[in-house]
Amino acid sequence: MKISGNEIKPGNVIEHNGGLWAAVRCNTVKPGKGGAFNQVELKNLIDGTKLNERFRSSETVERVELEKKDFQFLFARDEGLVFMDVDSYDQLELQKEFVGDRAAFLQDGMMVTVQLYDEKPIGVSLPDQVVLAIAEADPVVKGQTAASSYKPAILENGVRVLVPPFIEAGERILVDTNEITYLRRAD
Incomplete structure (x- = not known):
């Protein structure tokens, strides 16, 4: 879905420069001269790099809707973490570094939300x-x-x-x- 540059809000996921980016912070700037723009801090969902971009209201970007599915944590195996889709009972194995430091908080049977884009996992949300x-x-x-x-x-x-x-x-x-x-x- 196309949105204009001034409609980007924190939490939005957009396609930009060939990658998937999540808006972390947004600041609308109205300079004395020239048109207003949206200063957006973006975080790459694949490799975690950050980027600051200016989006004018005349620019459009593609907003991406991520599929969110509930998974249950089953067990850890070597460098992998095994989750089960609660609807289809399919198993999904993710690397520990994909989950990051929060992997230490995973407990047997814990419910997590996995964000998917084109059936590929790009993020995991644990309970707060x-x-x-x-x-x-x-x-x-x-x-x-x-x-x-x-x-x-x-x-x-x-x-x-x-x-x-x-x-x-x-x-x-x-x-x-x-x-x-x-x-x-x-x-």
């Missing part, structure tokens, strides 16, 4: 929050409780996060998978 147990936490140092200081802890999946001083090893916490940060104790 997961519950994990603290494997190791540094002891509280006396006298540090007055300031809001955090201490390092290692989660059951090996990821390091900063937690408040009252969190002990063995406790279950809620972790933000996007920012990789502590949110609160799990119920």
